[in-house]
Amino acid sequence: MGAEEGAEAEFTPEQLERRQRLIDAAFELGAEGGYDAVQMRDVAATANVALATIYRNFSSKDHLLSAAMIEWTGRLRGRVAQRPPKGDTASEQMIDVLNRACAAMARQPKLSVALIRALSSADAGPVGGRSEVRKSIAAMGDGILSHLEPQVRLDILGVLGHVWYSNLVWWANGRSSFDQVTDELGRACHVLIDPYDRP
Amino acid sequence: MGAEEGAEAEFTPEQLERRQRLIDAAFELGAEGGYDAVQMRDVAATANVALATIYRNFSSKDHLLSAAMIEWTGRLRGRVAQRPPKGDTASEQMIDVLNRACAAMARQPKLSVALIRALSSADAGPVGGRSEVRKSIAAMGDGILSHLEPQVRLDILGVLGHVWYSNLVWWANGRSSFDQVTDELGRACHVLIDPYDRP
DNA sequence: CAGCCACATAGAACACGTTCTATGGTGGGC
DNA sequence: GCCCACCATAGAACGTGTTCTATGTGGCTG
Numbered sequence: 001m002g003a004e005e006g007a008e009a010e011f012t013p014e015q016l017e018r019r020q021r022l023i024d025a026a027f028e029l030g031a032e033g034g035y036d037a038v039q040m041r042d043v044a045a046t047a048n049v050a051l052a053t054i055y056r057n058f059s060s061k062d063h064l065l066s067a068a069m070i071e072w073t074g075r076l077r078g079r080v081a082q083r084p085p086k087g088d089t090a091s092e093q094m095i096d097v098l099n100r101a102c103a104a105m106a107r108q109p110k111l112s113v114a115l116i117r118a119l120s121s122a123d124a125g126p127v128g129g130r131s132e133v134r135k136s137i138a139a140m141g142d143g144i145l146s147h148l149e150p151q152v153r154l155d156i157l158g159v160l161g162h163v164w165y166s167n168l169v170w171w172a173n174g175r176s177s178f179d180q181v182t183d184e185l186g187r188a189c190h191v192l193i194d195p196y197d198r199p
Numbered sequence: 200m201g202a203e204e205g206a207e208a209e210f211t212p213e214q215l216e217r218r219q220r221l222i223d224a225a226f227e228l229g230a231e232g233g234y235d236a237v238q239m240r241d242v243a244a245t246a247n248v249a250l251a252t253i254y255r256n257f258s259s260k261d262h263l264l265s266a267a268m269i270e271w272t273g274r275l276r277g278r279v280a281q282r283p284p285k286g287d288t289a290s291e292q293m294i295d296v297l298n299r300a301c302a303a304m305a306r307q308p309k310l311s312v313a314l315i316r317a318l319s320s321a322d323a324g325p326v327g328g329r330s331e332v333r334k335s336i337a338a339m340g341d342g343i344l345s346h347l348e349p350q351v352r353l354d355i356l357g358v359l360g361h362v363w364y365s366n367l368v369w370w371a372n373g374r375s376s377f378d379q380v381t382d383e384l385g386r387a388c389h390v391l392i393d394p395y396d397r398p
Numbered sequence: 399c400a401g402c403c404a405c406a407t408a409g410a411a412c413a414c415g416t417t418c419t420a421t422g423g424t425g426g427g428c
Numbered sequence: 429g430c431c432c433a434c435c436a437t438a439g440a441a442c443g444t445g446t447t448c449t450a451t452g453t454g455g456c457t458g
Contacts, residue, residue, distance in 0.1 A: 015405090035321070040445060050407040052447085061445065120319055122234070122372050155390040158383065162365035163358055169368065173321050184357065191354040195394035214435090239415060249437040251417085260415065 019057050021047040026068045030114035038065065038114055063125030065118030072115060073136050076104050080140055091193040093144045098164065098185050101140070105168075106178055116172035120165075134161040148196055156192050163188045218256050220246040225267045229313035237264065237313055262324030264317030271314060272335050275303050279339055290392040292343045297363065297384050300339070304367075305377055315371035319364075333360040347395055355391050362387045 011019075025046035029038045040061055044051045058064040080100050085093035105112040118124055119133075138157050145153045167184055170176045176184075210218075224245035228237045239260055243250045257263040279299050284292035304311040317323055318332075337356050344352045366383055369375045 018406095036444095039443095051409085053406060055446070056405075117321060120368055120372070122316060124372070152390060155386045159358065159362055159387045159390060162383070162387070163361040166361035166365040166368075169319055169365075173319070173323070184361070187354045188358045188361070191351060191358060192391060217436090235414095238413095250439085252436060254416070255435080 015057075018047070018049055018053065022049065022054060022057060022064060023068050023071060026064050027072075027111065030065065030068070031108055031111040034110040035065075035114040035117050037110075059125045060123045062118040062121040062123055065115055066124040069115040069119050070132055072111075073132060076101060077136050077139055079104070085144060089194070090144050090147075090197045091189040094141055094160070094189045094193060095186050097140045097144065098160075098189070099182055101136075102178065102182055102185070113172045116168050120169045120172070133165050134158065137161045137164060145193070152196055156196070159192060160188065214256075217246070217248055217252065221248065221253060221256060221263060222267050222270060225263055226271075226310065229264070229267070230307055230310040233309035234264075234313040234316045236309075258324045259322045261317040261320040261322055264314055265323040268314035268318050269331055271310075272331060275300060276335050276338055278303070284343060288393070289343050289346075289396045290388040293340055293359070293388045293392060294385050296339045296343070297359075297388070298381055300335075301377065301381055301384070312371040315367050319368045319371070332364050333357065336360045336363060344392070351395055355395070358391060359387065 022043060025043045026038055028046060029042055038061065040054055041051060043064070044054055047054075054064065058067065080097060085096040087093040087096050134157070137160055141157055141160065142153070145156060148156070163185065167176070167181045171178065171181050221242060224242045225237055227245060228241055237260065239253055240250060242263070243253055246253075253263065257266060279296060284295040286292040286295050333356070336359055340356055340359065341352070344355060347355070362384065366375070366380045370377065370380050
């Protein structure tokens with residue numbers, strides 16, 4: 001394949017297409033029935049590939065779902081970044097952004113749970129699930145905190161990433177409600193950001 | 200059993216003993232081989248009970264391991280609370296406490312990973328895994344922050360609980376090193392606590 | 399064109415968590 | 429003293445993620 005360079009493993013268009021079909025199938029099944037409904041045999045059937053082909057592209061079910069998660073957060077990030085955050089203070093704006101992200105997930109609860117569960121799972125593959133979450137937070141929040149010292153900003157965003165992730169995992173595992181999540185996120189933003197937000 | 204009151208489901212001593220044997224077996228297998236080595240058939244054999252008996256006591260493997268986790272954190276909490284935290288500022292003391300807890304886990308890495316993975320799993324059972332983590336943090340940190348307003352103290356401890364939990368999960372899933380964990384925890388403590396620690 | 403090779407496929411096979419069935423034992427109420 | 433309700437046991441059975449085997453198949457190399 002790809003007779004050109006001896007470089008390294010390019011992928012043929014059909015391979016990319018198959019891969020995408022697999023991710024789409026994961027979305028579809030996950031949106032309907034959540035994590036448990038994303039069964040590898042069903043994914044294979046939905047995507048019209050053989051079971052073994054999934055494992056040529058993804059090392060595990062969780063890896064597949066994590067790939068889907070990354071695609072999804074990418075889209076989400078774009079949409080959230082579109083309109084400027086509401087609020088007078090930095091913490092209010094941050095809360096607004098996070099709440100919008102939460103709302104987006106609440107609109108597809110089963111899918112969100114499936115993706116989050118995969119992300120917090122042991123073998124989510126080589127995917128930087130962690131850095132993905134952090135990158136999303138950073139991308140969404142960097143502008144809001146641009147008036148702070150860079151180091152403080154990084155630390156705050158790091159902590160917020162943890163709070164966000166931890167809350168999502170608890171929610172995905174059915175141990176807290178969405179209201180609790182937004183409440184915790186709000187309090188975290190205030191206690192973290194407010195002291196730095198008045199010079 | 201327990202001919203006394205018509206109250207409700209007391210447990211007979213043998214039941215309690217069996218339950219404890221199961222938890223001990225989980226410790227043993229987990230310490231040797233980590234999460235995957237805690238296989239229900241082996242747990243049953245090690246504890247000298249039938250497989251079905253495990254499921255009479257715990258709703259799932261993760262529930263069993265979570266119960267073990269709770270016992271373990273209990274002991275850990277006691278030991279950490281023994282000697283007073285080192286450090287001049289509140290954040291330094293908090294860091295000291297968290298680092299000691301980390302060090303304790305690092306001493307049994309396979310077991311720690313197994314327990315954390317169970318705790319972050321979907322069906323860890325009715326166990327308040329979340330509140331357990333928070334309670335541990337709170338118990339260890341409450342004294343250190345006693346000079347702060349109660350609301351701020353609660354919020355800070357809540358956020359620290361999230362940071363702690365999130366870091367542990369990432370570590371348990373092999374996505375960050377122990378050094379990274381202690382580093383993140385340290386930075387979180389400073390950025391969170393320092394602004395409130397000088398009146 | 400022949401041969402090779404990497405990949406796709408169908409389907410069986412395997413591993414392990416979980417559930418089910420049939421049987422045995424024990425203690426409390428009549 | 430007998431019976432019944434409850435629990436433990438052994439072991440089979442099931443479901444689903446993952447791996448293995450055997451068989452195409454399509455394109456590049458000689």
